[in-house]
Amino acid sequence: xxxxxxxxxxxxxxxxxxxxxxxxxxxxxxxxxxxxxxxxxxxxxxxxxxxxxxxxxxxxxxxxxxxxxxxxxxxxxxxxxxxxxxxxxxxxxxxxxxxxxxxxxxxxxxxxxxxxxxxxxxxxxxxxxxxxxxxxxxxxxxxxxxxxxxxxxxxxxxxxxxxxxxxxxxxxxxxxxxxxxxxxxxxxxxxxxxxxxxxxxxxxxxxxx
Amino acid sequence: xxxxxxxxxxxxxxxxxxxxxxxxxxxxxxxxxxxxxxxxxxxxxxxxxxxxxxxxxxxxxxxxxxxxxxxxxxxxxxxxxxxxxxxxxxxxxxxxxxxxxxxxxxxxxxxxxxxxxxxxxxxxxxxxxxxxxxxxxxxxxxxxxxxxxxxxxxxxxxxxxxxxxxxxxxxxxxxxxxxxxxxxxxxxxxxxxxxxxxxxxxxxxxxxxxxxxxxxxxxxxxxxxxxxxxxxxxxxxxxxxxxxxxxxxxx
Numbered sequence: 481x482x483x484x485x486x487x488x489x490x491x492x493x494x495x496x497x498x499x500x501x502x503x504x505x506x507x508x509x510x511x512x513x514x515x516x517x518x519x520x521x522x523x524x525x526x527x528x529x530x531x532x533x534x535x536x537x538x539x540x541x542x543x544x545x546x547x548x549x550x551x552x553x554x555x556x557x558x559x560x561x562x563x564x565x566x567x568x569x570x571x572x573x574x575x576x577x578x579x580x581x582x583x584x585x586x587x588x589x590x591x592x593x594x595x596x597x598x599x600x601x602x603x604x605x606x607x608x609x610x611x612x613x614x615x616x617x618x619x620x621x622x623x624x625x626x627x628x629x630x631x632x633x634x635x636x637x638x639x640x641x642x643x644x645x646x647x648x649x650x651x652x653x654x655x656x657x658x659x660x661x662x663x664x665x666x667x668x669x670x671x672x673x674x675x676x677x678x679x680x681x682x683x684x685x686x687x688x689x
Numbered sequence: 690x691x692x693x694x695x696x697x698x699x700x701x702x703x704x705x706x707x708x709x710x711x712x713x714x715x716x717x718x719x720x721x722x723x724x725x726x727x728x729x730x731x732x733x734x735x736x737x738x739x740x741x742x743x744x745x746x747x748x749x750x751x752x753x754x755x756x757x758x759x760x761x762x763x764x765x766x767x768x769x770x771x772x773x774x775x776x777x778x779x780x781x782x783x784x785x786x787x788x789x790x791x792x793x794x795x796x797x798x799x800x801x802x803x804x805x806x807x808x809x810x811x812x813x814x815x816x817x818x819x820x821x822x823x824x825x826x827x828x829x830x831x832x833x834x835x836x837x838x839x840x841x842x843x844x845x846x847x848x849x850x851x852x853x854x855x856x857x858x859x860x861x862x863x864x865x866x867x868x869x870x871x872x873x874x875x876x877x878x879x880x881x882x883x884x885x886x887x888x889x890x891x892x893x894x895x896x897x898x899x900x901x902x903x904x905x906x907x908x909x910x911x912x913x914x915x916x917x918x919x920x921x922x923x924x925x926x927x928x929x930x931x932x933x934x935x936x937x938x939x940x
Contacts, residue, residue, distance in 0.1 A: 550896045552923045552935040557792070683925025 484555045485544040491562045492615055494538045498569040501531040505576035506604050512580055513597040516588040524577040531573040539568035557683060561676040565592055565614055568669045568676075572607055575666040582658045591652035595639050596659050603632060603663045606670035614677045622677035625670065626688060632667040636660050669675070693718040693887040694739065694857055695774075699753035699913045701734050701743055708734045710911040711753070716857070716904075721879060723890045723902035723919065725895055727940030731911040732891045736859050739776035739889065747921065757857070775856055776855030780862040782842030784834030784849070790817075791830040793845055797853040803805065816848040840871025851886075858882065860890040864897065876901050897936050899923045907931045 505527050511517040542563045545551065552557055579600075606625060613621040639660045643653045675688050692715035701709040708731045716722050724732050737743040738751055741762060755762045762771045782791045794813045795803070803809060813830065817823040822844045826837070834845050843863060850858060860879070864872040879888060879901050892898050900904050900921060906916040907928075915922065915931045926932045934940050 552895065552897075552899065553926050553932045555936045556924060 484545065484549055484551055484559075487541060487549070488555075488558060488562075488607045491538055491545075491559075491566075493543050494534050494541070495562070495565060495569065495611070495615070498531050498534045498538075498566065498573070499511045501527050501534070502569060502572055502576065502607060505573055509576050509579050509600060509604075510597070512583045513593045513600055516583075516591070518583055518588075520580040521577075521584050524580040527577060528573045528577040531570050535566045535570040539563055553683075554610070554680075557680045561614075561680040564676050565611075565673055566605065568673045569611070571669050572666050575669075578662050578687075579659050581670075582662070586651040586655045588652070588655060591655060592648070593656060593659075595635070595642065596656050596663070599632065599635050599639065599660055600663050602635070603667040603670065606632070606667050607673070610670040610673040610677070613674055614680070617677065617681050619678060619681045622674035622681075625674040629667055632664060637662040691702055691718045692716060693758065694760075694889070695754075695756040695759075696739070697754040697756065699730070699735075699738060699751070699755065700853065701738055701752075701779045702748075702750040703734075703746065704748040706821050707739070708911050709892055712908075712911075712913045714906055714916055716887055716889055718887050719883055719885075720903040721883050721901055722904040722906065723734050723898035724889065724891050724906050724908055725893065725898050725934070726908035727934065728893065730908045732893075732908055733861055735908065736777075736861055736889060736891050738775055739857070739859055742777070744768075773797070773853050774855055775857040775859060776850035776853065777859045777861070778843070778847050778850050778863050781866050782839055782846050784837070784842050784845050787835065788834060789831045790834050790837070790845060793834040794848050794852050796849060801853060812852055816851050819851060819882070820844040820848045821874060822848060838871070840867050840874060843867060843871065843875060844878065847875070851882070854887060857887045859920075860888065862893065863895075863903060865892075870898075895923070907934060909934070 505524055508520045508524055537595065542559050545559055549555070606628065607626055609621060612618065613625065639656060643657055648656070671688055675686060679685055694716040696712055699709055699712045700707060712735065724735060726732050727813060734743060739755055739762075743749050743751055752764065757766070757771070757774060760766055762775070782838045784879060785796060788796065791813050794816055795809045798812060814823060822841060825841060837845060847863075861921065864875050867875065876897065879890065882888060890898075890902065902919045904917065905919045905922040907914045907922065907930075909930060914925060915928045922931065923935055926935060
């Protein structure tokens with residue numbers, strides 16, 4: 481029979497695989513925001529499905545470990561949080577796909593997307609830091625990350641204010657507004673993920689906005 | 690929250706060997722409290738101190754207080770009164786082998802001098818119904834209790850303990866010798882009994898403690914390491930020793 485540690489290793493391997501999908505999706509989002517590349521939706525949809533299947537696998541593995549091992553305390557918290565982490569990673573995948581979906585709707589050739597790209601890079605870094613903090617049980621990094629979310633929110637509001645100045649075309653306003661909103665939500669999920677790290681390590685539940 | 694039973698600075702010895710060290714714990718009324726800990730940590734000694742059974746062992750000694758509704762069971766009450774108010778169910782079902790099912794249930798009542806047949810019959814039916822055994826044995830009340838299955842025998846023993854209306858019920862690993870189906874019935878019964886009784890159960894099965902108890906105490910090397918709500922103890926224990934025990938790292 482597998483022991484808790486073996487289940488956790490299997491689950492963590494799946495989470496890392498999900499993150500590899502996120503990184504690939506991230507490359508495509510960079511292509512959209514930097515090079516205004518279109519036609520990526522079929523590719524990102526396929527990747528998103530792959531991530532969802534991995535999420536399902538994480539849930540199955542967690543449930544099997546709960547049935548077989550009935551873990552408690554730190555083991556229980558780690559298994560329970562793994563299910564949520566997999567969900568957050570899956571949601572982040574969908575957000576990334578959604579950016580490529582929005583890009584299909586508009587002609588971006590003359591759009592200024594530098595601010596949105598910068599926002600995306602910051603959010604993407606937050607996701608990577610959040611997952612690292614989870615896998616390494618790094619409490620300090622997780623706490624710092626949640627505090628850093630304010631910077632993303634501020635930049636998101638700045639983008640909206642800039643879009644409202646009247647110097648952008650309708651298509652650019654819509655694309656940048658929608659993409660920035662999606663990215664802002666992606667950063668929120670990075671914070672939720674960091675919050676799972678805090679619960680896993682300390683056992684303390686905190687509600688974050 | 691009212692605490693039916695309170696233990697204050699309890700220590701216990703077998704001759705020179707100290708097996709309990711300054712244990713203080715309060716048992717909330719009408720709740721199930723589980724005492725968990727590895728073999729030899731003092732669980733059984735602890736529970737036997739609560740109804741003065743420890744003193745029956747030659748060379749045994751107790752120091753500290755056990756208060757039942759504020760009365761010291763060692764100083765303010767005689768042993769008979771204590772054991773009537775604080776009933777006990779043991780690890781192995783132990784129906785009196787030469788007695789019928791009926792006689793087993795009323796054995797305690799008879800010791801207290803109850804002789805009225807109508808009262809005794811009513812009590813047998815009530816208590817066997819309480820433990821979910823009535824339908825299974827109502828036509829065999831005159832048969833020996835020893836003829837029942839292990840699970841039925843244990844429920845009979847619980848009915849016997851309940852027959853004198855104890856205010857506290859102590860259970861020393863009551864399902865350790867039972868199959869899963871019988872264990873499930875006893876666990877379900879324990880959850881029901883807490884409506885009327887305060888229950889203290891010893892178990893080395895941490896999953897069982899998590900399933901049935903409202904509060905849990907972790908005993909290690911004769912000392913109470915941690916006590917609290919069961920959800921807290923099994924989700925986020927404060928003491929690293931408790932964490933290591935409930936996750937199976939030792940014990």
